[in-house]
Amino acid sequence: MSDAIIIRPSGFGDRLSDVLWRRPTLLIGLMLAAPVLWLGVVYVGSLVALLVQSFFSIDEFTGLINRQFTLKTYRELFTSPANLDIILRTVLTAACVTIASAMIAFPIAYYAARYARGRWKALFYLGVMLPLWSSYLVKIYAWKLILAKEGILSWLLDKLYLNWLLEAYLSLPLIGGNSLSVSYTGTFIVFVYVWMPFMILPIQAALERVPSSMLDASSDLGAHPAQTFRHVLLPLALPGVVAGSIFTFSLTLGDYIIPQIIGSSRLFIGQAVYAHQGTAGNIPLAAAFTVVPIVIMGFYLWMAKRQGAFDAL
Structure with missing residues (x-):
């Protein structure tokens, strides 16, 4: 028998390929x-630098940054009524937007997962994704025109002789204002509209994994539709709801453009960071404000992981 022929790599590329294969x-x-x-240096490194700067303070006399480790900035953050008001307002708005988005998105996602087929399913995905393809600023300014005092919504209510109802609503404290475009209600509506696709898609993916046989078995055993929803469908779809809430809650928590264009003059966390970083020049306080949503989302992600939300992403 003849000896086996061994072909050895000749060039550097062949030798490298052989080493990587072995x-x-x-x-x-x-x-x-x-x-x-990239993740370690740029992303994590920037977060570490941000955290470090939050432990600096501003010299009240010179306005320069005092680069000595201190808790003075955090003490200012959590003892000032104005700063606490900003944090509470932002977290409460993010929670309300998340709950409203889940309530609106669930029936839409359920219909898409259970009944939409073929062309209708393609239209569903097109309808959900289409708002994401348009400009973020264009959508916000379009809503500003819709919600303005002389906007489309006001014109429609006037034609229906319901303008008195809108005026009565706008006269309510906190949620009202001169018009919907300069009120918390307008900010809330635009937040829900902009982040809605991020809630629909995870819920729809979770609902598609729920076997129809389980719903049929629940009905055969005598459960009412409400009981089936509460004890069968909702627990199985909950990871998708939590996964969607991660997006809507975090995006609302850090956004500053929507409250800047639509809403009152009261600040959200994103606006406070922008103001202290730029106009006021108080970088330590801006960094401390930024740490707040990071800590909140860290705790929120820990709870979401326990609910199995990452299985539905």
Whole structure:
């Protein structure tokens, strides 16, 4: 019998390919090196730098940053009524937007998961994704025109002789204002509209994984539709609801453009960060404000993980 012919790699590329083939862990390490470096240096590094700056303070006499570690900035953040009002307003608005988005998105996602087929399902995805393809600012300014005092909504209510109802609503404290475009209600409506797709899609993905046989079995055993929803459908779809709430809650928590264009003059966390970073020049306080949503979302993600939300992402 003739000896086996062994072909050895001749060039550098062939030798490198042979080494990577023999050592797959080295190949995986080289493939992940660039993104891990980017994540570690740029993303995590910037967060660490932000956290460090929050422990600095502003010299009240010179206005310069005092780069000595202190809790003075956090004491100012959590003892000032104005700052606490900003944090409470932002968290409460984010929670309300998340709850409203879930209530609106659930029936839409349920219909898409259970009844939409073929062309109708394609139209569903097109309808959900289409708002995401348009300009963020264009959508917000379009809503500002809709909600303005002489906008489309006001004109429609006037034609229906219901303008008195809108005026009565706008006269309510806190949620009212001169018009919907300069009220908390207008801010809330635009938040729900802009982040709605991020709630619909995770819920729809979770509902598609619920076997129809379980719903049929619940009905056969005598459960009313409300009982089936409460004890069968909702627990199985809950990971999708929590997954969607991660997006809507976090995006609302950090947004500053929508409250800047639509809403009253009272600040949200994002606006406070923008103001202290730019106009006021108080970078430590801006960094401390930024740490607040990071901590809130860290706790929220920990709770979401316990609910199995990441399985529905």
